[in-house]
Amino acid sequence: MADNEGNRFSARAARYASVGARVGGVAVQMAGARLAGRSMGDAANAAALTLALGSLKGPLMKVAQFMATIPEALPAEWAEKLQQLQANAPPMGAAFVKRRMQAELGPDWRTRFDSFDLHPAHAASLGQVHKATALDGAPLACKLQYPDMRSVVEADLKQLDVLFALRRRFDGAVDTREMAQEIGARVREELDYTREAKHVALYRDILGSGELETDVRVPGVRLELSTGRLLTLGWLEGEPLLSFVGAPQEERNIIARAMFRAWWHPFVRLGIIHGDPHLGNYSVFRGADGKAAGINLLDYGCIRIFPPKFVKGVIDLYRGLRDGDDDLVVKAYEIWGFRNLKPELVEILNIWARFIYGPLLDDRERAIADGVSPGQYGREQAFKVHKGLKEKGPVTIPREFVFMDRAAIGLGGGFLHLDARLNFFRMFNEALGEFDVEAMAEGQRAALERAGLTAAFD
Numbered sequence: 382m383a384d385n386e387g388n389r390f391s392a393r394a395a396r397y398a399s400v401g402a403r404v405g406g407v408a409v410q411m412a413g414a415r416l417a418g419r420s421m422g423d424a425a426n427a428a429a430l431t432l433a434l435g436s437l438k439g440p441l442m443k444v445a446q447f448m449a450t451i452p453e454a455l456p457a458e459w460a461e462k463l464q465q466l467q468a469n470a471p472p473m474g475a476a477f478v479k480r481r482m483q484a485e486l487g488p489d490w491r492t493r494f495d496s497f498d499l500h501p502a503h504a505a506s507l508g509q510v511h512k513a514t515a516l517d518g519a520p521l522a523c524k525l526q527y528p529d530m531r532s533v534v535e536a537d538l539k540q541l542d543v544l545f546a547l548r549r550r551f552d553g554a555v556d557t558r559e560m561a562q563e564i565g566a567r568v569r570e571e572l573d574y575t576r577e578a579k580h581v582a583l584y585r586d587i588l589g590s591g592e593l594e595t596d597v598r599v600p601g602v603r604l605e606l607s608t609g610r611l612l613t614l615g616w617l618e619g620e621p622l623l624s625f626v627g628a629p630q631e632e633r634n635i636i637a638r639a640m641f642r643a644w645w646h647p648f649v650r651l652g653i654i655h656g657d658p659h660l661g662n663y664s665v666f667r668g669a670d671g672k673a674a675g676i677n678l679l680d681y682g683c684i685r686i687f688p689p690k691f692v693k694g695v696i697d698l699y700r701g702l703r704d705g706d707d708d709l710v711v712k713a714y715e716i717w718g719f720r721n722l723k724p725e726l727v728e729i730l731n732i733w734a735r736f737i738y739g740p741l742l743d744d745r746e747r748a749i750a751d752g753v754s755p756g757q758y759g760r761e762q763a764f765k766v767h768k769g770l771k772e773k774g775p776v777t778i779p780r781e782f783v784f785m786d787r788a789a790i791g792l793g794g795g796f797l798h799l800d801a802r803l804n805f806f807r808m809f810n811e812a813l814g815e816f817d818v819e820a821m822a823e824g825q826r827a828a829l830e831r832a833g834l835t836a837a838f839d
Contacts (some may be wrong), residue, residue, distance in 0.1 A: 408695040427470035454822035472509050473527065475499035481525055485611040497523070501776055503661075507571060507682075514615060520616035521603065530572055530610075538565045551654065557719075563780035569747045571682035574612040576834075581614065583832035584655075587647050588678070596639040596675030597794060598666065617677035619664025625673055626798060632673035636665055637801030638808065639676045645812045651825045652692040658796065660789030683688040685784040686829070689822035690716055695785070696816055700737050700808075702731075710734075718779025726776060736762040737789050740805040747797040750804070757796050 384551045396691035442535060473481065478499050482490045491497065492511045508526040515521055527533075540824060545561045570576060598617055606613035639664065647653040655662075668674030694716030701709035712728055721729070724770050736759065751759060770776055829835060 385464055388575060411703055413482075413734045423727060457739070468745040472501045472504040473525075476510070478525065481528065482611070483609045485604065494521075505745060513613075515603065515606075520618075521606070522600070522614045522616045523606070523612070524574065524612040524743040525611040528573065531673055533567055534572060538568065538785060542567070543623055559780040560778050560783050563783045567784065568648040568681055574607065574682075574790065575609045577612055577682050578604065579832045580684040580836050583653070583684070583828060583834060584647070584678065584681060586828055586831055587653070596635065598675065598677045600677075600679075613739070616665070617664065617679070619677040620684060621664045622660050622663045622665055622795065623798060626800075627671060630800075630802065633799040634801050634803055635673050636802060637796050637799050640792060640795055640806070641803070641808055642812070643678050644788065645802075645809060648692065649696070649809075649816060650811050650813075650821065651828050652689055652821060653825070653828075654685050654784065654788050655681070655683070655685070658788050658795065660795055665797070676827065678782070679718065683784075685788075686784075686825075686834070687781060689818050689825065691718075691781050692821060693818040694811065698734060699738055699741065703742055703774050719783060720777065723773070725773045727768075727772060730776075732769070733762055733766050738787075742806065744804065744806040746802055746804045748800065748802055749793050753797065755794040755797040759790050 388554055478501075482497075486493060493516070495516050495518065496514040498512045500511075502512045502522070503510040507530055508524055511523045511525060513521040513523050541564065542561060545558070581600060581602050585601070588597045588599050600614040600617050603613040603615070622636065625633060640658075644655060644658065648657070655678065662678070662680045664677045664679065665673050666677055694713045697709050697716065698713035700706070701713055707727075710731065711722060714727065714730060715721055724731075740747065753761075
């Protein structure tokens, strides 16, 4: 029984005024810097942008942090500063939570729980999570969306267009228009908790049985306690991933192996990825022996479902790099959506591809990268790519590339935090099996149908 917030003009107009003033001020400063012969990505502009966005809460800061993890979405100086932002929004107070819960479940909402903690366990940019207990005694996690988020998101995405336009105007090596469309589509999806409930069902179908049951846990959904802006899941007990940084190597490897499987298996088998590999979206559970036994996979708002042909392109690129087949490499990039690829542009893109695929091509136990801090993972290669594209480009980044790239970087950063040492080549090829794109497409269609989703690719 949710109230009809919708995409209200008044809320949208207020957000436009608040965000537009900050982003507009940064734009003026950057234009002045450009006239003075300074780079738009210099330290002063990066500091101004961080100050402006850091004073905001909500989707724009979430998007800014998200962009900071995608090499080439932003200048390196911007990315470094934006990664320092904290994504926690001020939590809703107890009285406000009561009103929001009543709007979602009706005036008798409290009688539908044995207990409900009005103080959030976690607060983030789009909503907050409350711990509760069901009438049957089961522990629950209730994810409650902040009010007017649809209006706020639309206003913030307009300002995101301003930032991308600045990027294109002052530095045309990378055309980010498709990237902006992709980010907008995915953030809008995150507002739909009914869809997220289906994502959870999808992952329970994929990971909730068979060989992955022991090391990856997916929560159950309580549909009777969920709406479009309230998602109630089973509460999964676990500890923060970073609390295991000093654990024995064996335990760190167990955690990393579970993360690898939770990400790569759904992709190569069904063309589906968890597109937000933020470390806060994992927690670690222990086995009967008290040691790390696997991960809880949390937050299913950002799930990307890819067309089967794109998945084939990813596999073809891997095989082309592995076998030295230049024609297959070019074909794979074209399947991804890159256009007008001259040989020199292909070689520039290969800098990035060899970096991402490198651990998967190396049949030995190793770290994901040597001598690199998690925050700098991929930055050196991104700098080389950008330098090459300024000379030989420009190139348009296809929208499907965005979440694939971002998730790979986030996953690699997690492996670096854990200092995991694994044979990534063998794990990837075990997941890959006898890859067949037609069989994958049929499996994807069936899995989406079971979860109540459709394969409508945009």
